[in-house]
Amino acid sequence: MKVLVATSKPFAKVAVDGIREVIEGAGYELVLLEKYTEKAALLKAVADVDAIIIRSDIIDAEVFDAAKQLKIVVRAGAGYDNVDLASATAHGVCVMNTPGQNANAVAELVAGLMVYAVRNFYNGTSGIELLGKKLGIHAFGNVGRNVARIAKGFGMEVYAFDAYCPKEAIEAAGVHAVDSVEEMYKTCQFISLHLPATDETKNSIGKKLVSLMPKGAVLVNSARKEIINEDELIQLMQEREDLKFVSDIAPAASAKFEELFVGRYFATPKKMGAQTAEANINAGIAAANQIVGFIKDGCTKFMVNR
Numbered sequence: 001m002k003v004l005v006a007t008s009k010p011f012a013k014v015a016v017d018g019i020r021e022v023i024e025g026a027g028y029e030l031v032l033l034e035k036y037t038e039k040a041a042l043l044k045a046v047a048d049v050d051a052i053i054i055r056s057d058i059i060d061a062e063v064f065d066a067a068k069q070l071k072i073v074v075r076a077g078a079g080y081d082n083v084d085l086a087s088a089t090a091h092g093v094c095v096m097n098t099p100g101q102n103a104n105a106v107a108e109l110v111a112g113l114m115v116y117a118v119r120n121f122y123n124g125t126s127g128i129e130l131l132g133k134k135l136g137i138h139a140f141g142n143v144g145r146n147v148a149r150i151a152k153g154f155g156m157e158v159y160a161f162d163a164y165c166p167k168e169a170i171e172a173a174g175v176h177a178v179d180s181v182e183e184m185y186k187t188c189q190f191i192s193l194h195l196p197a198t199d200e201t202k203n204s205i206g207k208k209l210v211s212l213m214p215k216g217a218v219l220v221n222s223a224r225k226e227i228i229n230e231d232e233l234i235q236l237m238q239e240r241e242d243l244k245f246v247s248d249i250a251p252a253a254s255a256k257f258e259e260l261f262v263g264r265y266f267a268t269p270k271k272m273g274a275q276t277a278e279a280n281i282n283a284g285i286a287a288a289n290q291i292v293g294f295i296k297d298g299c300t301k302f303m304v305n306r
């Protein structure tokens with residue numbers, strides 16, 4: 001049994017050591033393809049493997065075609081929009097994610113982005129504080145819940161909206177639930193996005209919602225760039241000089257945002273929410289254990305292409 005770790009953005013070494021311990025402990029072979037830049041390298045590496053652990057690496061039909069022995073792909077992380085699920089199913093391959101394992105890391109980065117934005121990107125000028133401000137969490141999953149916990153530590157008033165999470169569950173977490181997403185955007189000076197990128201959510205964060213935010217609005221995106229309607233956000237930021245946008249992934253029109261919104265826009269050069277040793281260890285080892293559980297016992301918990 002051969003397991004490949006294919007990570008263009010590699011895990012911390014300590015996480016790879018943990019993955020190796022699980023995989024070799026089960027009697028399997030571990031091979032690494034780290035920091036690869038060409039798809040050809042991935043296509044070659046997958047040719048004879050039974051399982052693959054990935055991060056945001058693109059696994060499309062061409063990869064499934066090339067991976068003749070493949071049985072399972074585990075995305076060590078939450079979002080699996082980088083995997084062609086229909087093709088996986090057509091090839092008889094099980095796809096899993098490891099929900100929650102890197103959530104705290106992403107949430108801590110969100111806190112950092114909020115502080116960075118309200119302290120004027122550390123340019124030495126007088127900013128504002130988070131204490132007492134209202135934060136709206138758009139989608140209340142694992143990351144959203146961790147953001148809520150941390151924001152409460154700052155003394156923020158936390159609100160959340162999730163189309164798939166009942167109000168009672170949000171209230172039970174000690175967070176204000178709202179009746180509509182519009183109400184949350186109207187209420188909150190800070191909005192943190194935690195939606196997955198799906199057909200339903202792509203381009204869904206645009207003028208209609210963001211324009212509702214109160215004065216001094218800060219929009220934080222640690223999800224996927226595709227959920228933002230960039231043209232509309234650019235237009236709105238041109239109209240509203242009070243609006244700031246901070247993101248843990250450069251938007252497609254990053255150069256334009258940089259040029260037009262100096263002092264109001266920041267994006268990490270490379271998505272780094274989940275780039276901590278702890279998140280890498282949690283997600284990487286969970287992925288390795290899920291592979292062993294699937295191959296040895298047929299366990300399909302966390303399968304996303306049923």
Ligand code: 3PG
Pocket residue numbers: 009055056057076077078079080102223271272273274275
């Ligand atoms: C996720 O979906 O888990 C996060 O966006 C982290 O992605 P990464 O593993 O590519 O850093």
